[in-house]
Amino acid sequence: MSENTHPDTEFQSQLLEIVADAISGGFLVYDRNDTILFASAQVRNFLPVQPELLAPGARLRELFGALYDNGGYSPLKPDRRARPAVGRDDWIAGEIAALWKERSESTERRGQDRWMSLTRRRFPSGFGVCVLRDISEHRKREDQWRADLERVQVTEEILENLPFPVLVKDRSLTYVGVNRSCAALYDRLPEDILGRNARELLAPDLAERVDRINSQVLETGEPFQIAERVVRADGSTTAMLTRKFRVGKPGRYLVVTIMEDLSDLLGGGLPADAIFTGMEGLDFVHSDMRPPDTLVEEAVVPVLPIAGRRVLLVTQDSRIEQDGLPQMLGLGLDATSARSAAEVKAITDIAAERQMTIDLIAIDSAMPFECLEVAQASGIDVLVFEAFQMERELMSKITRHLLRPKNDKAEEEPDVEWQVAADTAVDVLVAEDNAVNRIVFSQILEGFGYTYVIAGDGEEAVRLWRELNPRIVLMDVTLPKLNGYEAASKIRETEETPGRTPIIGVLSPAVEGDRDACWAAGMNDVVMKPLSPDVLEEKFRKYLADGVSATKRA
Incomplete structure (x- = not known):
């Protein structure tokens, strides 16, 4: 076959089509006169032109002219007539020149999220080949990789410059990440912390407590928080709220610890010794970050209580x-x-x-x-x-x-009797030890017209349930004596008909993760504090079939 003979026999075409299928792309062959000798069927998926412009004998200049008129390699939408930034003749000349290079590659955008690569090769004989491939998925992965890398870099920069300590440990409880604030808290360089464990850096009792809590978070996945009176490595004292979270995937879990300094938040204008005043509800623990050989016995900081106000x-x-x-x-x-x-x-x-x-x-x-x-x-x-x-x-x-000091001190409050209409049929039994929340419950229930009784602890809740046979129970989970889970379990154990009395668990945001414990204790549903009349009304409609109070039925 001479160089001027087109390879258009059936065998040659089929062979080239097989090659195109093998490389998963379009296959374009042309001669030294810039005449198309062969275009595989897949080429039509890449070049938005009329079929005759890809037929054997067609000129490359006419092909590129049609491409330019149609907006380049990206098909034009009906309402868009944008074309490549250069002039028509210059663009066509540039495309043909690229085909005459011994080797060249380029990437072209075909649409909103579609990309293709063009790999060109010119042989010594003058024949040329251009392979067109769809690289959209590869480009998306590449762009995603770049975005992920940039996001990681930004995240690292943010974490590194946060004003509070952040540290990360792996499943072996080895430090694998710390920021500047954490290094300053430990009074060590980051490289002196990474790869080590708490037993190498902290006093034995503190290291044992830290490892125990971290292991709990890794095993259960439940977030943990604790308030600490922290003695820094330089001997200064502050208050910190430490939060721990599990992140990652099974087999590659990490525990992230964030330590927020509370001295500015809660100290305000108070004297230094009063930083911890009124914070008993957070159950502060003592955490001394100094090396063990520098520890000395310290006096306990006096605390002025506001708990219960x-x-x-x-x-x-x-x-x-x-x-x-x-x-x-x-x-x-x-x-x-x-x-x-x-x-x-x-x-x-x-x-x-x-x-x-x-x-x-x-x-x-x-x-x-x-x-x-x-x-x-x-x-x-x-x-x-x-x-x-x-x-x-x-x-x-x-x-x-x-x-603030007050001139007169209120007398101790008498116990309040919350058993409303105890001698009659009762719609709702409320188990709640928080006095202010009792007020809210009573306001809502009286507004709905339900009769109710309020128990102050879990034992009383079980007793009143036995005595009064309420239609529904609202059970706070953090009760004294018996907690809400234990009280609900006792009710379920003693019921003649299991599950007869609907029990609604009342959770605060701090224990929202205890929903599963409510189900395990036999509760039917949960509501969250702060209490919402609309939410309670929806629960009553769901579990009190007729929606009418016992007194109204009577």
Whole structure:
């Protein structure tokens, strides 16, 4: 076959098609006169031109001209007439010149997320071959890899410069990642920490506690948090809230520890010795980061308690409510929320009627002025705050406010009798030891018209269930004597008809992960604090078939 003879016999075409299939792409053959000798069927998937422009004998210049008119290698949409930035003749000349190079490769975009590669080869005989392949998936993986790499680099930079310690351990409890703040806390260079374990860096008792907690987090996957009175390596003291999380996949789990300094958050303008004042609810532990040979016995920092004091948070901002209540509960406060002046009045009226003291009403400044008027009319101390103070200042302000000396001390509150209509049929048994939450329960249930009784501990809840045969039980899980899980289990064990009484677990955000424990104890459902009348009403509709109270039925 001479160089001017087209290879268009059936055998040659089939052979070239087989080659095209083998390389999973289009196959274009041309001669030294820039005339097409062969174009595999797959080429038509890559070049949006009329079939005759790819037929043997067609000119490459006409092919590239049609490509240019149609927008280059990317097909034009009906409403788009954009073309390559260079002129038509220059673009065609550039494409043909690329075919005359001995070897050349390029990547072209074919659409929004489609890419192709062009591999060109010119042989000494003058014949040329261009292979076209779809590399969209490869390009996507490559772009994803670059994005992941950039994300990792940004994440590392952010973690490295965070103002609080972050450290990462693997399944063998070896340090595999620390940031600058963590290295400063240990008073060591990062390379002196990585690859080592707690027993090599900390005092034996602290190392044993740290390893035990890390192992628990790795095994269960449950987040853990603990408040610590930390003695830094330089001997200075601070308060830290330490949180631990499990990350990764089975077989490659890691435990991430974040240590947030609380001295600015809760110290405010208090003296240094009062940093820990009012934080008993967080159950502080002593953690000395100094080398064992430098440890000395230290006096215990005096603590002025605010645990058990009652605070009413007034806001319509769900973010403030969701963030503020757990922080108050973490300080050991009895706390609940109200969303309107009517709710503030209802809660304060019920508290006054039952001779219960609310120590402070914290009001979001964005609330209507009527809320402030109702709060002030109640005679309870009022603290107005701005939303921007929520994150770092509000808990400090509440702590200082509650620690202010008072001229007169309120007399000890008498026990309140919560057994409403105990001699009649009872709709709802509430098991709740938080006095402020009892007020909220009573307000909601009275508004619905249900009869109810409130138990203050798990043993009382089981006893009242036996005596009063309620239609439904609302069970707080953190009760004294018997916790909510134990009380629910005892009820299920003694029922004549298993599961006859619906039991709804009441969880706070801090223990939201205990839903499975509720199911294991025989509970039917759960609700989250802060309590919502709408959510409770939905549960009553679901589990009280007729939706009518016992007194109304009578």
